[in-house]
Structure formats: C-alpha cells, structure tokens
Amino acid sequence: MGAEERLAALKLELPPAPKPVATYVTALRVGEGLYISGHGPLKPDGTLILGKVGVDLDVEAGAAAARQTGLAVLATLKDHLGSLDRVVRLVKTFGLVNCPADFTEQPKVINGFSDLMREVFGEAGVGARSAVGAGSLPGNMAVEVEAIFQIKD
Template identity: 65%
Template sequence: MHDQKITTLNLELPPAPKPVGVYKPIVQVGNLVYLSGHGPLKSDKTLITGRLGEDMDVEAGYAAARQTGLAMLATLREHLGSLDRVERLIKLLGLVRCTESFDAQPAVINGCSELFRDVFGEDAGVAARSAIGTNALPGGIAVEIEAIFEVKG
C-alpha cells in the first residue's frame, strides 16, 4: 500500500544515500528503525545547499525538506525491502541551516512532514516533531532530518 502510494503520487526516490562518516544510515532495534540524519539528496546525487533567510526562502527550504524526505524513504525501502512494512512514523527531528533572525523552521520541515503524511496517511504519517535552526550543517546543506519509525516484523 505505501509502495503503491509512491507510484500514485508520482514520486521519484533518489538512490539510498551512503554514509560519509562512521555511522549507519539506518539501525533497526526490534520493531523500531532509527534513520540517521539525511540531507536533501537529489536523484542526480547532488545535494541542495543554502542558508534559509540568506540565499533561500521558505519555499526553497520546504522543497529541500521534501527532497530529504524522499532520500529517507529510499533508505527505508532499501533496508526494509518494502515501505509496506512501515507501521507509523514516531518522531521527526529537522535541522534547518539558517540565519539568526530566520524563525520559520517549522514551515520548512513541513516539506518532509507533509510528504510522510501523504505517503503513510494522516495518522501513521504524522508524528511527534521538532524543527530547530542551526548556523551550520555538513557540506552547507539546507536541512538535515532524522526519524524513528515503527515497522512490522
């Protein structure tokens, strides 16, 4: 059902990102999967970079967060074999690279939150969430997002 939703929504998942440090992109403990921080990886393997409030507006940040969500879905599908194994999103943490005066972090992270709601449904796709501003992220990426999901079997 969730894999079908990717097709129905005409979503293109990028290749599942590979680690660029000493960590695993995803770790499963029982029926919980923890996704490490993901960036806005596009299908051409480039990343969306920029700083909100400086060279990016909320709309561009929203698109970067949505792209990050697509990269997270690619990691989930690669690890689980199918997104149909996802029971629900439990927690989402979004970091937004921004200026000190930028205060619309929640509107930016909605790009990922709304994507997950559209794929997994209003109940299972909406979770507890934090959206935080920061002055720097690896490689100058605009957003970094991590998540915890409950899965079947």
C-alpha cells in the same frame, strides 16, 4: 492503499539510498524501531540542495529541500526494509534547518518533510516532531532530518 501504492500514485522519484559519509549507519533497527540517521536533501543525480534558508533560499525553497530530504529517507527505508509497506508509523522527526540566528520559520520548512510523510503513509506518517535552526550543516546542505519509524516484519 499501502505506502508503495501511494508512492507510485504520486509519481515520486526516489534518489539512490544515501551511503554513510562518516562513522555511522544510515538506519539501525532496535526491536520494532528503525532509527534513521540524519539525511540531507539528496537529489536523484546525487547532488544536494545547498544554502542557508532565509539567505540563499526562501521558505518555499527550504520546504522543497525538506521534501527532497524526505525522499532520501524513503529511499533508505525502502533499501533497508525492501518495502515501505513494512512501516507501521512515523514516530518522531527531528528537523534541522541551515539558517541565520534570526530566522524563525523552521516549522514551515520542515513541513516539506512532514507533508510528504503524510502523503505516503497517511495519518500514520504524522508523528512527534521538532524543527530547529542550525548555524551550519554539513557541506552547507539546506536541511537535515533524522527520524524514528515503527516497523513490522
């Protein structure tokens, strides 16, 4: 089963593909690599999940925000590639969690993104990863994730 079939079987709703809010592009292809700029937890209605994990949101809500961020990344992939079936594998994830300095559960939060990638791409959705805390993120969004995918024509 391909990624498009898995997405349909999971009955997931993708938000609109995010547009750049500053001087950058949301995705840039270099050879077989597709570099995805930092994405936030964009919902289908165009709003973001906001707040500091460990203060405004618990770990479970933070993981849900990371999952929603994954849906935004999938929307960008689909918009840029035409089909998620062009993804060969997820190479690298860099996840940032908006949290206080003493918060230590960043990996559990970013699992929301990583688990979604595994659901959609199978084992090819599991790649190298970093999960770190940030004292703040743009617009007070809860999570930001950037990723690198290997793609095929």
